[in-house]
Amino acid sequence: MPHHSERVPSAAVSRRGFLQSAAVGTVIMTTPRIASAASASAVKIESPFDGAILNRRHGKPLDGKLSIPVVCAAPLSEKVTINGQAARREGDKFVGDVALSGKVTEIVAASGEGAGRGEDRVRVVWDRYSRPRYHFAVDDNIYFLRDIARKRYASLFDCFYLKTLRDLHQKYGTRFSVNIYFAADDGFTLPEFPDRYKSEWKDNAGWLRLAFHAHADAPARPYQDAPAEKLIRDYDQVAEQIHRFAGAETFAPPTNLHWSMATPDALKALHQRGVRVLSGYFQPIDGRWDINYNFDARRSEYVSKNDLWMDFASGIIFIRDAIVCNATPVDRVAPTLDPLAREPDRRDTVNLLTHEQYFWPFYAGYVADHAERCEAAIRWATDHGYEPVFFHEGLLGGKE
Numbered sequence: 456m457p458h459h460s461e462r463v464p465s466a467a468v469s470r471r472g473f474l475q476s477a478a479v480g481t482v483i484m485t486t487p488r489i490a491s492a493a494s495a496s497a498v499k500i501e502s503p504f505d506g507a508i509l510n511r512r513h514g515k516p517l518d519g520k521l522s523i524p525v526v527c528a529a530p531l532s533e534k535v536t537i538n539g540q541a542a543r544r545e546g547d548k549f550v551g552d553v554a555l556s557g558k559v560t561e562i563v564a565a566s567g568e569g570a571g572r573g574e575d576r577v578r579v580v581w582d583r584y585s586r587p588r589y590h591f592a593v594d595d596n597i598y599f600l601r602d603i604a605r606k607r608y609a610s611l612f613d614c615f616y617l618k619t620l621r622d623l624h625q626k627y628g629t630r631f632s633v634n635i636y637f638a639a640d641d642g643f644t645l646p647e648f649p650d651r652y653k654s655e656w657k658d659n660a661g662w663l664r665l666a667f668h669a670h671a672d673a674p675a676r677p678y679q680d681a682p683a684e685k686l687i688r689d690y691d692q693v694a695e696q697i698h699r700f701a702g703a704e705t706f707a708p709p710t711n712l713h714w715s716m717a718t719p720d721a722l723k724a725l726h727q728r729g730v731r732v733l734s735g736y737f738q739p740i741d742g743r744w745d746i747n748y749n750f751d752a753r754r755s756e757y758v759s760k761n762d763l764w765m766d767f768a769s770g771i772i773f774i775r776d777a778i779v780c781n782a783t784p785v786d787r788v789a790p791t792l793d794p795l796a797r798e799p800d801r802r803d804t805v806n807l808l809t810h811e812q813y814f815w816p817f818y819a820g821y822v823a824d825h826a827e828r829c830e831a832a833i834r835w836a837t838d839h840g841y842e843p844v845f846f847h848e849g850l851l852g853g854k855e
């Protein structure tokens with residue numbers, strides 16, 4: 456994740472980076488959702504969006520299923536069917552209902568006959584057991600591991616940083632996904648971290664997990680255009696070290712990559728490594744979508760408005776970061792998060808994010824009340840009925 460983007464003007468996003476990602480975006484836009492329509496008169500499913508993740512709020516219960524509305528555009532002279540049932544006309548749209556009964560449902564809208572037949576397909580995910588839940592991710596971690604390795608504390612929690620996380624866990628039950636680098640800027644690397652704390656890591660694995668984030672803080676955007684092999688090499692190097700010094704119980708697949716950018720092939724490779732959810736900002740920066748895993752404008756905008764989306768090409772769910780705690784003063788935390796709990800579009804899944812370096816007084820961007828900012832976000836989630844989960848488990852931390 457780009458901790459830089461909060462304090463460096465967005466114009467600092469390099470021209471080179473812009474051109475590279477623009478090129479990647481072009482490639483992605485040539486691989487749209489499945490659409491077998493051959494003619495200009497093809498029917499088009501406008502809603503739900505391909506990859507939408509739906510819960511009870513998006514439909515009506517019907518015999519243990521969830522009945523959701525489907526809206527299509529097609530020439531008004533056409534007869535349109537949705538999953539084989541005749542659609543009804545409402546204004547200039549065609550509308551029908553589809554009952555979701557499994558985790559993934561394909562919706563097929565068809566119009567016309569013979570050579571004039573048109574068809575559109577989308578797939579949606581049903582989060583059948585959805586309930587309000589939140590995940591807390593801390594990105595860009597390496598300093599606390601260096602601190603512990605050098606000070607040789609009796610306990611991991613003699614390091615003030617881990618003690619801060621444990622205090623929050625003890626008070627609110629928060630689970631922390633701590634996404635780490637292999638190397639620090641001064642040359643410290645994970646192989647220097649001792650395995651003498653292994654039992655303490657395991658004892659706390661119920662709420663404290665370590666995951667890969669990047670090889671190092673620099674360069675920025677390390678996986679924006681990198682081949683999948685490079686990303687996986689870096690991933691495996693960090694994963695091996697987590698297993699060595701903290702045990703398999705402590706290891707988790709990451710829920711975010713440094714700068715939230717990757718290629719489509721790299722995303723598929725991450726899925727093979729067990730990655731099921733990735734978060735990003737999904738914001739327009741200087742007029743283009745960024746920190747969005749290189750997805751095109753249509754999909755990036757969808758995530759920005761709906762917070763969740765399944766990329767069926769990789770099998771990974773993408774979620775918008777609800778807040779970046781280090782960049783949000785305490786009195787701005789509730790105003791930032793309040794819209795998520797507002798009806799009728801209340802979110803069931805909230806990703807809280809921050810970055811390790813802002814906890815450290817030696818860091819140029821040190822935030823003296825960083826722990827209070829994190830606590831304010833966690834308190835908000837707690838007060839609004841969200842339960843702490845790990846998004847990499849089950850379906851976004853819930854039952855599948």
Ligand SMILES: [Zn+2]
Pocket residue numbers: 456457458594595668712713714
């Ligand atoms: Zn990062």
